[in-house]
Amino acid sequence: MPHLRPNWEWSVFSAAAFNFGPRVIAYPHRDCMNLAYGLCAIHAFGRYDHTKGGHLVLKEAKLIIQFPPGALILVPSATITHGNTPIQEGEVRSSFTQYSAGAMFRYVDSGFKTQEVLRLTDPAGFEKMAHAKADRWKLGLELLSTVDEILDRAGVGREEGEVPE
Known part of the structure; x- marks a missing residue:
């Protein structure tokens, strides 16, 4: 389909979502419409103390990961339950995700x-x-x-x- 264009020149993903704050929290979920064996790129942005909040939670892996502003992680978002913890009062967090349906x-x-x-x-x-x-x-x-x-x-x-x- 030659008329289709990528979102960005070097992106391998077909879709993207901007989650503007000021206090973005993703409750535990699976992205069941994404490609089951595909990866989702999650980028964190903002001004928050990543040692006190904004941690990435991967339920089945039993992991809670410090996720500082500017961090990027690739997760199989359709098959692993993921979310993040709240940040502190007065802090700001947003995210940018890329994925393929x-x-x-x-x-x-x-x-x-x-x-x-x-x-x-x-x-x-x-x-x-x-x-x-x-x-x-x-x-x-x-x-x-x-x-x-x-x-x-x-x-x-x-x-x-x-x-x-």
Whole structure:
């Protein structure tokens, strides 16, 4: 679709949201409309003491992360419950997120048609696409790097005893 343009020249995401303060708080949620195996970029901005508030909470990972102004994190926002803690009185926090909707990928997988149009115009193609969905989670896992792949890129090896199993 050559008429489509990216939001920004170097962004890989199809959508973005500005959350202007003055005290942006994201209650625990999952972005179920985002690509299930995709990542969401979360940028924090403002004037707040990140040691006292504005922490990023990743529920299933059981992590609470200090998230200072200017920080960026990539999270699989469709599959992990995330949110942030309140900031202190008088402080300011806003955020900017970038993400990609799962519907865009389904549209491409359906031959640049909605699934309903594919079902009506190409029943065999619809069946093939529907069967492929059952294993889509495997594709998502294959896109992730293993610890060993990350260590290889960093030039660090487990055999050197630098990183525990």
